[in-house]
Structures are given as C-alpha cells and as structure tokens.
Amino acid sequence: MAGMDMRTRRGLATLRQIHGRAGIEVLDTLARTAPELSRFVIAFAFGDIYARPQLSLRDRQLATVASVATLGHALPQLKSHINGALNLGITKTEIIELLMQMAVYAGFPAAINAIGVAADVFAERHAAKEPKRAARSPQQTTGRRRPRAQKHSALRGRGKSP
Amino acid sequence: MAGMDMRTRRGLATLRQIHGRAGIEVLDTLARTAPELSRFVIAFAFGDIYARPQLSLRDRQLATVASVATLGHALPQLKSHINGALNLGITKTEIIELLMQMAVYAGFPAAINAIGVAADVFAERHAAKEPKRAARSPQQTTGRRRPRAQKHSALRGRGKSP
Amino acid sequence: MAGMDMRTRRGLATLRQIHGRAGIEVLDTLARTAPELSRFVIAFAFGDIYARPQLSLRDRQLATVASVATLGHALPQLKSHINGALNLGITKTEIIELLMQMAVYAGFPAAINAIGVAADVFAERHAAKEPKRAARSPQQTTGRRRPRAQKHSALRGRGKSP
Amino acid sequence: MAGMDMRTRRGLATLRQIHGRAGIEVLDTLARTAPELSRFVIAFAFGDIYARPQLSLRDRQLATVASVATLGHALPQLKSHINGALNLGITKTEIIELLMQMAVYAGFPAAINAIGVAADVFAERHAAKEPKRAARSPQQTTGRRRPRAQKHSALRGRGKSP
Amino acid sequence: MAGMDMRTRRGLATLRQIHGRAGIEVLDTLARTAPELSRFVIAFAFGDIYARPQLSLRDRQLATVASVATLGHALPQLKSHINGALNLGITKTEIIELLMQMAVYAGFPAAINAIGVAADVFAERHAAKEPKRAARSPQQTTGRRRPRAQKHSALRGRGKSP
Amino acid sequence: MAGMDMRTRRGLATLRQIHGRAGIEVLDTLARTAPELSRFVIAFAFGDIYARPQLSLRDRQLATVASVATLGHALPQLKSHINGALNLGITKTEIIELLMQMAVYAGFPAAINAIGVAADVFAERHAAKEPKRAARSPQQTTGRRRPRAQKHSALRGRGKSP
Numbered sequence: 001m002a003g004m005d006m007r008t009r010r011g012l013a014t015l016r017q018i019h020g021r022a023g024i025e026v027l028d029t030l031a032r033t034a035p036e037l038s039r040f041v042i043a044f045a046f047g048d049i050y051a052r053p054q055l056s057l058r059d060r061q062l063a064t065v066a067s068v069a070t071l072g073h074a075l076p077q078l079k080s081h082i083n084g085a086l087n088l089g090i091t092k093t094e095i096i097e098l099l100m101q102m103a104v105y106a107g108f109p110a111a112i113n114a115i116g117v118a119a120d121v122f123a124e125r126h127a128a129k130e131p132k133r134a135a136r137s138p139q140q141t142t143g144r145r146r147p148r149a150q151k152h153s154a155l156r157g158r159g160k161s162p
Numbered sequence: 163m164a165g166m167d168m169r170t171r172r173g174l175a176t177l178r179q180i181h182g183r184a185g186i187e188v189l190d191t192l193a194r195t196a197p198e199l200s201r202f203v204i205a206f207a208f209g210d211i212y213a214r215p216q217l218s219l220r221d222r223q224l225a226t227v228a229s230v231a232t233l234g235h236a237l238p239q240l241k242s243h244i245n246g247a248l249n250l251g252i253t254k255t256e257i258i259e260l261l262m263q264m265a266v267y268a269g270f271p272a273a274i275n276a277i278g279v280a281a282d283v284f285a286e287r288h289a290a291k292e293p294k295r296a297a298r299s300p301q302q303t304t305g306r307r308r309p310r311a312q313k314h315s316a317l318r319g320r321g322k323s324p
Numbered sequence: 325m326a327g328m329d330m331r332t333r334r335g336l337a338t339l340r341q342i343h344g345r346a347g348i349e350v351l352d353t354l355a356r357t358a359p360e361l362s363r364f365v366i367a368f369a370f371g372d373i374y375a376r377p378q379l380s381l382r383d384r385q386l387a388t389v390a391s392v393a394t395l396g397h398a399l400p401q402l403k404s405h406i407n408g409a410l411n412l413g414i415t416k417t418e419i420i421e422l423l424m425q426m427a428v429y430a431g432f433p434a435a436i437n438a439i440g441v442a443a444d445v446f447a448e449r450h451a452a453k454e455p456k457r458a459a460r461s462p463q464q465t466t467g468r469r470r471p472r473a474q475k476h477s478a479l480r481g482r483g484k485s486p
Numbered sequence: 487m488a489g490m491d492m493r494t495r496r497g498l499a500t501l502r503q504i505h506g507r508a509g510i511e512v513l514d515t516l517a518r519t520a521p522e523l524s525r526f527v528i529a530f531a532f533g534d535i536y537a538r539p540q541l542s543l544r545d546r547q548l549a550t551v552a553s554v555a556t557l558g559h560a561l562p563q564l565k566s567h568i569n570g571a572l573n574l575g576i577t578k579t580e581i582i583e584l585l586m587q588m589a590v591y592a593g594f595p596a597a598i599n600a601i602g603v604a605a606d607v608f609a610e611r612h613a614a615k616e617p618k619r620a621a622r623s624p625q626q627t628t629g630r631r632r633p634r635a636q637k638h639s640a641l642r643g644r645g646k647s648p
Numbered sequence: 649m650a651g652m653d654m655r656t657r658r659g660l661a662t663l664r665q666i667h668g669r670a671g672i673e674v675l676d677t678l679a680r681t682a683p684e685l686s687r688f689v690i691a692f693a694f695g696d697i698y699a700r701p702q703l704s705l706r707d708r709q710l711a712t713v714a715s716v717a718t719l720g721h722a723l724p725q726l727k728s729h730i731n732g733a734l735n736l737g738i739t740k741t742e743i744i745e746l747l748m749q750m751a752v753y754a755g756f757p758a759a760i761n762a763i764g765v766a767a768d769v770f771a772e773r774h775a776a777k778e779p780k781r782a783a784r785s786p787q788q789t790t791g792r793r794r795p796r797a798q799k800h801s802a803l804r805g806r807g808k809s810p
Numbered sequence: 811m812a813g814m815d816m817r818t819r820r821g822l823a824t825l826r827q828i829h830g831r832a833g834i835e836v837l838d839t840l841a842r843t844a845p846e847l848s849r850f851v852i853a854f855a856f857g858d859i860y861a862r863p864q865l866s867l868r869d870r871q872l873a874t875v876a877s878v879a880t881l882g883h884a885l886p887q888l889k890s891h892i893n894g895a896l897n898l899g900i901t902k903t904e905i906i907e908l909l910m911q912m913a914v915y916a917g918f919p920a921a922i923n924a925i926g927v928a929a930d931v932f933a934e935r936h937a938a939k940e941p942k943r944a945a946r947s948p949q950q951t952t953g954r955r956r957p958r959a960q961k962h963s964a965l966r967g968r969g970k971s972p
C-alpha cells in the first residue's frame with residue numbers, strides 16, 4: 001500500500017473489515033468503467049466517513065442496511081451490505097428484524113423485497129460454508145426449499161414473541 | 163382456521179378474495195425467512211386495513227395499483243396487485259388506463275415499466291386459460307408476438323378515442 | 325374558447341369538472357413562469373388522459389390521490405387532488421380510508437403527512453361553507469380544535485369497525 | 487388502560503419509552519382526522535414491531551432515523567425520531583454522524599436537510615432545558631446564532647478526526 | 649487559504665465560481681451543526697467531482713438541476729442550484745425548459761414545484777438588482793403579481809413555439 | 811407520414827434523431843399493450859417538449875440521463891437514454907463523469923448502478939461495431955473482461971486528474 005494517501009489506506013482497511021474480499025471485487029468491477037468513482041468509494045465513503053470513530057461500525061452498518069432497504073431500488077448494494085452486517089457479527093435474526101421494521105417507514109413492498117435479498121444472502125453463505133454436505137445432499141443447501149411441515153407456516157398462530 | 167385470532171381470519175378471507183391461491187403462496191415464501199412479517203401482512207394489511215368496509219375492495223385495489231406503480235421499484239408487488247385487480251373484475255382496459263395516467267404523476271419511465279408488468283400478467287393469464295390451444299399452436303399464447311399488421315401501430319393516427 | 329384546439333378545449337372542460345375555479349387559478353400561477361407547461365397540463369394531462377372514457381373520473385381521481393400521496397414530496401398537488409376528489413363526490417371517509425391504506429405501500433410517514441393535508445382541506449372547506457356561523461362562534465370552524473371528550477381517542481378501544 | 491387489548495397496551499408502553507408525552511400528542515392530532523391510523527401506529531408499529539425483543543430499542547431507533555432521513559420527504563417524522571433517539575440515550579454526536587453517513591446512500595441534499603432538522607431539535611431541547619438562563623440572556627438559546635470565532639469553520643483544516 | 653489541503657482549495661475555488669458568497673454561507677450554516685459534512689461538500693463534491701475537467705461546469709450544473717428537481721424533496725438545494733446555473737450563464741429560459749422536461753421523467757408535480765422554486769429565485773434576483781426602482785414602486789419587484797393582461801394566459805393558444 | 815398530425819410528425823423526427831431505430835422498436839413494444847401511451851411519448855414527450863428550440867438536444871439529453879439515473883428504478887430507460895446521448899455525440903467520458911456526479915445528489919448506489927448500465931451499453935455498441943474482429947478474437951468484445959494488468963486499478967493512486 002506504499003504510495004497510497006492516508007484516506008485511501010484508511011478506507012481500504014475499513015472496507016476490508018466490513019466487506020472482506022467481496023468488497024474489493026465489487027469495486028474492481030466498478031473501476032473498469034469508472035475508476036475514479038471506485039477510488040471515491042474507498043477514500044470518501046470508507047476513508048472519510050466509516051473510519052470516523054464517532055459511531056461504531058456496527059451502528060453504521062445497521063444504519064446503512066436501513067437506508068439502502070428504504071431506497072428500494074438498490075438491491076445489489078443491499079446484498080453487499082447484508083453480507084457486511086453478517087461479517088461484523090450482526091445476527092440473521094437482527095437483520096430480519098430491522099428489515100421487517102422498514103415496512104413501517106418505507107412500506108411493505110420495500111421490506112418484503114429486502115427480505116428476499118436477505119434470504120438469498122443467507123442461502124449463499126450457507127451453501128459456501130457446507131460444500132461437502134451439499135455435495136452429498138444438495139437439497140440441504142437450497143435455502144428456498146420448503147419442507148412439507150412448514151407449508152402453512154404463514155397461517156399459524158403468532159407463537160410466543162410479543 | 164380454529165385457534166386463529168379474528169384479525170388473521172378476516173385478513174386471510176380478504177387476501178383470498180383478492181389474490182386467491184397465489185397470495186397465500188407469496189406469503190408462504192416470505193414466511194420461510196420472516197414468518198412474523200408474513201403474519202403482519204395478513205393481520206394488519208388485509209385484516210385491519212383492506213377488510214374495513216369504508217372503501218370498496220375495487221377502489222382499494224385501484225389505489226394500490228396506482229401506489230405500487232408510483233413507487234417504481236416494486237415490480238413483483240405490482241404484478242401481484244394487477245392480478246388482484248383482474249380477480250376483482252377490474253378490466254384490462256381499466257388497468258392500462260390507470261397505469262397510463264401514472265405517467266402524469268410518477269413520470270413516463272415508471273408508467274412504461276408498469277405497463278410492461280401488466281403485459282406479462284395478461285400473457286400469463288392468457289396462457290394459463292388456453293393450455294390446449296397453446297399446445298397446438300404455441301404462438302397464440304406468447305402475448306409478446308407482434309403480428310405483421312400491427313407493426314407500425316405506434317406511428318398511426320390517434321383513432322377515435324376520446 | 326374560440327380558436328382553441330380540441331385537446332385544450334376538452335382538457336379545460338375536464339379540469340373544470342374536477343377542480344373548478346381553483347384548478348384554473350393554480351395553472352394561471354404556473355403560467356406566469358412556465359406558460360407552456362401550464363398548457364401541457366391542460367392539453368395533455370386533462371385533454372389527452374383524464375378525458376378518455378376508458379376509466380371513470382372517480383376511479384381516475386382515486387388513483388391520482390393514491391399516486392400523489394405515495395410520492396410523499398408533492399403536498400401542494402395532494403391538496404388540489406383531495407379537493408378534486410371531494411368535488412367529484414368521493415366522501416371524506418373514503419379519502420381518509422384510501423390515505424390510511426397508503427401506509428402499507430408508501431410507509432406510515434407518507435400516509436400520516438397525507439392525512440395532515442386532508443385535515444387542512446376539510447377544515448378550509450368547512451370554514452368556507454359556514455362563514456356566518458363562524459362569525460358568531462369562531463371555534464366551530466377551526467377544524468383542528470379538539471373537544472375535551474375526544475382527548476384520549478387515540479388510546480381507546482377499536483370500536484365496531486372490523 | 488383497562489379494556490385495552492394487549493397489543494395496544496404493549497404499543498403504548500413502547501411509544502412512551504421512546505417518544506414520551508410528545509409521541510402521544512402527535513398521535514392525538516392524527517386521531518382527530520384518522521383515529522384508526524393512530525391506533526394502528528400504536529398497536530402495529532409500536533405493539534407488534536418495536537416491542538419485539540429480537541433487536542434492541544437503540545438499534546431500532548438508529549435504523550428508523552436512517553430510514554426516515556433517506557426518505558427525504560418526511561421531515562416532521564424525522565424530527566420525532568431524532569427526539570426519540572436522544573430520549574434513548576443516543577448522543578448528538580452519534581446522530582450527526584449517522585445523518586452524515588446518509589449522504590453516501592441517499593445523497594447530500596437528504597443528509598443536509600436531515601442535519602438541519604437535527605439542529606432544530608438540539609436547539610429546542612437546549613431552550614427547554616435552560617428557561618431561566620434564556621430569560622436573562624435570550625441570545626444563548628437561539629441555537630442558530632453563530633459566535634464570531636466559529637465564522638470560518640467550514641473553511642478550516644480537517645482537525646484530528648479520524 | 650494557507651494550510652488547506654489541495655482538495656479543499658480546489659473545492660472552494662469551484663464552489664465560489666458556481667455559487668459565490670451564497671454557497672459559502674450555506675456551508676457555514678451547515679458547519680455549525682456538522683462541520684465535517686461541510687468540509688466533505690467542499691473537498692469531495694466540489695474538489696473531487698466538480699473540479700474534474702472531463703465535463704464542463706455548465707453541463708455539470710444542468711445535470712445537477714435535473715437531478716435535484718427529480719428528487720422532489722430537496723427544494724432548498726434546488727434553489728441554490730438554480731442560482732448556480734444562472735451564475736454560470738445558463739439563461740432563465742433554458743432553466744425553465746429543463747425543468748419542464750422533468751415532467752416527463754419525474755412527473756408533473758415535481759416539475760411544477762421546481763418551477764415554483766425557479767420563480768422565487770428569479771424574483772429574488774430581480775429584487776436584488778433593482779432596489780431603487782423597487783423603493784419607488786414596490787409592485788414591480790414582487791415577481792408573483794399578475795398583470796391584468798396576462799390573466800388568461802393559461803387558456804390561450806399555443807403561440808408559435810413548436 | 812401522410813395523415814399524421816404535426817405534433818406526431820415532429821415527435822417522430824426528434825425521436826429518430828436521438829434514438830434511431832431502437833427508439834421506434836421500444837415504442838412498438840409498448841404500443842402492443844398501450845398504444846395510446848406510445849403515441850403520447852411521441853407527440854407529447856418528443857413532439858411538444860424535446861422539439862422546442864429553447865434548449866439544445868445535447869443539453870436536454872444530459873438532463874434526461876441525470877434525471878433517469880436519479881430515479882434509480884428506471885434502468886431500461888437509462889439504457890435507452892445513454893444510447894441516445896452517445897448518438898448525439900456526447901462522449902463516453904462525459905457520460906461516466908455525469909453519472910459519477912449523481913453520487914452527490916442521488917447517492918452512491920444509484921450512481922454505481924447507473925455506471926453498470928453504461929458499461930453494458932458501451933460493451934454492446936463495441937460488439938456491434940466490431941463483429942469481424944469479434945469473430946476472430948471473442949475476448950476483445952466482452953467489455954467486462956478484466957486484463958490482468960488492470961486488476962488492482964481500484965487500489966491505485968489518483969493519477970493526474972483533475
């Protein structure tokens with residue numbers, strides 16, 4: 001990283017901490033068409049904003065997932081940021097809970113589509129983690145398969161949660 | 163439906179009346195990732211709101227199609243709601259007319275994309291209704307095929323309306 | 325109206341039917357800065373779209389109120405269109421019901437702000453209709469005054485509506 | 487609260503915890519025009535969603551401020567939710583930091599307008615807390631007054647952060 | 649400007665070129681609540697983006713006016729950017745023409761509200777330029793006053809423009 | 811074009827000038843479901859608005875690309891309009907520069923997704939122009955292929971611009 005300015009160095013470190021190798025790949029794709037914008041994402045968004053210590057990375061990532069889900073049209077970015085949230089230790093349950101709450105502010109369609117993206121992210125990470133079991137029994141990794149017993153889950157009672 | 167609370171029961175009845183089996187399937191998919199949100203759609207959106215007698219279901223569905231088309235980013239929901247509108251007896255002509263009017267408020271891109279969704283819904287319902295004729299002559303059900311004679315329809319005179 | 329083309333004549337007639345004198349005034353204000361846009365509203369929005377017989381004016385106005393409430397940022401237009409809806413015989417109850425439903429698609433903030441606009445429209449029309457009684461007893465026309473007995477209405481039971 | 491159903495009771499308790507008396511007042515105003523919507527805010531938004539223990543109230547409020555700032559058109563609600571965030575112990579610094587980050591996702595205009603709302607909230611709470619000093623020296627509570635020394639703050643060096 | 653980094657210096661120069669003293673004042677107000685965001689506007693928006701020679705300032709400003717008008721909720725920023733466009737020599741006619749075109753993409757309400765903002769900007773600049781005549785005859789500077797002869801302009805024929 | 815009214819004739823001429831044969835094809839597809847809307851695009855958007863001489867076609871197209879990129883949800887229209895911009899002689903560099911600037915107003919996700927659309931348009935036009943070389947050496951036309959040497963472009967120094 002010799003020769004990089006401090007903002008870029010700080011930005012890259014923060015980007016890696018939240019998004020890992022996937023974040024670098026997304027920006028490399030962008031850089032083929034708009035190299036400057038890719039640098040601005042690193043130096044400005046991650047180097048100037050996310051790296052500031054005034055708000056924890058966890059809080060920042062929650063706010064970002066909420067904002068991007070609210071936009072409604074930014075599903076590729078929502079996918080990245082749900083992955084980033086999981087990388088920072090925010091749980092699947094917390095992510096679903098936050099996206100559900102977005103129904104109140106951004107409407108049910110935005111919340112439902114965001115939860116569809118979360119389901120894809122969860123399934124991909126599950127598939128990536130269990131390649132061996134998947135090889136033996138592919139159904140276990142599909143994520144979207146609905147076991148018979150769950151069939152009428154939508155119609156069931158509310159359970160115990162308040 | 164024993165054991166369900168009244169809101170859920172009322173919501174399911176309204177959901178079925180507008181969306182039929184397709185509505186239940188959409189919510190079952192949602193329920194695999196976010197079961198509570200699925201229940202809120204039934205109990206709140208359909209049980210608390212749509213079931214109220216102060217506005218007819220037809221008027222509610224027109225308003226919903228207008229709102230979801232205006233959002234612009236909620237095409238899967240628009241598809242469901244155009245199907246719901248047809249289920250309630252709103253005609254294809256009325257739906258196209260309403261979506262066209264959205265160009266005035268939400269802009270032409272939102273209106274044009276909404277009409278693309280309507281075209282898909284109309285074609286799918288046409289294909290579902292005529293499986294036999296489709297088997298014999300598949301071109302008749304494609305919906306998107308443009309007969310030679312219509313080729314320059316966009317360039318023709320305005321006709322009689324209005 | 326001699327010398328006007330047919331679209332403008334048809335548009336003005338439809339505009340008057342929905343918005344009355346207030347509609348002309350809004351467009352005259354616009355015309356001082358952008359006369360062409362004012363003419364396009366008349367000839368295109370009202371002459372080409374609203375005047376088409378394929379959808380009733382009532383249905384068109386419901387769709388417009390839904391769309392403009394969903395936009396969230398177009399409160400002056402929402403005010404005009406709520407007035408237009410009342411002019412066409414859509415009741416206050418139906419308007420409130422429709423705006424309430426928008427919470428499901430556009431989120432609660434958009435719905436709540438739209439209902440604030442509706443409250444203003446209802447109060448203004450009430451004040452305009454009862455100038456004499458208002459002169460004698462100004463409190464009756466404020467619209468926003470909360471009689472003691474209603475004070476805790478937000479906290480009460482759900483009443484009879486489903 | 488006798489006679490209220492459990493959702494309403496739970497919602498009111500959560501509403502009071504986040505928004506205090508101001509939350510009840512906002513809903514009472516709404517209830518004069520749309521009493522059912524006011525009840526849905528309590529029973530659904532606060533009783534069904536916010537009261538769920540799967541996400542902390544602090545995290546929920548951060549997500550809500552981010553979402554409402556992203557909408558751009560919901561400044562009255564943003565004001566309520568910034569107050570709610572402060573009530574829950576989220577600091578002014580954290581709120582400004584979160585709103586600044588929204589520039590990345592919702593654009594600079596939305597972020598700048600949100601920070602204008604935050605400035606108003608901070609000034610109002612400051613004025614409310616120091617009524618005596620305000621009485622003696624009104625300039626101290628204006629919040630918008632710029633001391634000479636800060637005049638060129640926008641043009642200064644970046645300081646130490648981060 | 650000694651001690652400022654190059655991005656800030658370049659940003660300030662570009663900001664002054666487009667927005668003059670008014671731009672600095674807007675950022676000074678922002679800086680009282682969010683000094684870092686104010687610096688980011690200068691160093692990132694104006695120093696990194698606007699200062700790049702790959703697109704002329706005139707083209708950049710047209711694009712910005714179009715974008716901010718499309719957002720719909722950012723009227724204070726629209727006002728600044730219409731002023732900026734005029735400062736760069738873009739004419740009133742071109743600005744009105746561009747905003748009118750936005751009706752096609754962002755809908756008529758966004759375009760009409762944007763034109764209302766343009767009318768205010770034009771009137772303010774007119775009043776600022778002619779303080780003496782204004783002192784003698786205040787009606788000439790109101791901008792919103794409608795001379796009798798223009799009264800029915802909205803209803804007139806289309807004139808000669810295509 | 812005999813028998814067409816003047817607005818339609820003027821609109822078709824302007825449409826062809828900006829969008830060529832592709833514009834007619836898009837409207838023919840729309841015309842199969844909503845023939846009137848297709849005619850309104852021609853007569854109103856292109857005949858009434860774009861054909862007006864008060865703003866150059868180049869300026870209009872820059873404004874349209876900015877507006878449609880800001881909407882975020884209108885990617886098919888953005889594709890058409892980027893093609894239209896190239897047809898009018900606006901360079902790839904200028905288009906990327908404009909879309910990059912949209913990050914400031916519409917947020918980074920909208921800008922990044924718009925640049926993805928631009929990359930697709932550039933690649934398609936490159937493939938269409940060089941069918942022979944493509945036949946011999948397919949890698950040259952993929953557009954998305956990243957030569958090894960560019961791999962870390964996102965991480966490099968800022969170079970000389972601006």
